[in-house]
Amino acid sequence: MAAVSGPDLARFWSLLRDVPVSDDAEFLYGADAAGRLRTENLRRYLELIARNRPRVMLVGEAPGHRGHTISGISFTSVRQLTARPGLITGDPEGDGFRVPPEPAFGWEASSGVVWGAMASWRGPLPLFWPIFPHHPHEPGRPASNRTPRAAEVAAGAPVALALGEAFEIGTFVAVGRKAEAALARHGVPAVPVRHPAQGGARVFTRQLAELNAESTTAP
Template sequence: MSAVDTARFWSLLRELPAPDDAEFLYGADDAGRLRTRNLLRYLELIARNRPRVMLVGEAPGHRGHTISGISFTSVRQLTARPGLITGDPDGDGFEVPADPAFGWEASSAVVWGAMAGWRGALPLFWPIYPHHPHEPGRPATNRTPRASEVAAGTPVALALAEAFAVTTVVAVGRKAQGALARNGVEAVAVRHPAQGGARIFATQLAELNVGLAAEG
């Protein structure tokens, strides 16, 4: 397929202000450049199979996305052999920080575990709020994004969905579902895998996949 034009997505992402208790992940420092390269690689690989489903989460977690640059993805997924996206025995070609603070995230494990049985092109992943919200002065924590942050971040997610011509949007959690609905997007809602929701999430996603496969 022709290259996906993500210019508007990147423009909106970089223009979105980050308050003192949230981190912009794709800056000019070493960690930011690594995340950017990983996200570009991820989007390139996902685009090859023309995904029509997008999973929209809540916000980057400090054990996963904040390190990898990719939603619902921790160092464990970056280093998977064979590659989770390509099936390449050498992996998917992602970069790993020299000394990552965390190597594993529960939500990432659940989401990618569910992908092992996914039929068809893998879904596209992205959060409704793209910066990492954390407790003041404690970047190695997570906090729930504010309503204003979710509202401000929604256009970034919608720009990515538009770039990929996504036809089915899946909201992972109520915050994502509500924000999408306020923007005229009727998303399928599934339980967030965190805080005891892993089994329900996996079941709901499997049922959705069966339904989509039946539709062709």
């Protein structure tokens, strides 16, 4: 049997490298040790997710300093990488992700909520990605988060769209209004769901379960 080729991610990686990053944001996939770890984890994540051909893509806002900024994977903190060896595949030997030797943070609330919702997800796991792919923070405070500016969202949106196109995503789920508005500006309809942060965990989980039920019962 011939091997099934994965998605062509060349354009995604090219666009990701070209996203401009201001002084109050951190470029996550650089050549330093932390950047190389994030890049390796992201490549591994995309490789594993591609095996099951995801139909749904969750598009968030921006990486948080406790999760994505450390792991390199959207909606994923160190706790998800270490609590269950086969996070994506279920393989008891693990999925091959790397963990920083001394991570500044080991847990993020939003990551816990998202992966908690995945525990009952039926069908291929969704693909995760933010509308702005790097870490926006308060000036001089890398261990903080700020809302991405309109210009940052506009610069990051083509990266998300290229990733969705490469995976031939059928359903985009906008986690928060910034992602929804950015996708709409590009003519991409998205199912809006509440962001799990700031008291939105219960609503987010319910909305995601309803979406999953609809997608698995559709003819």
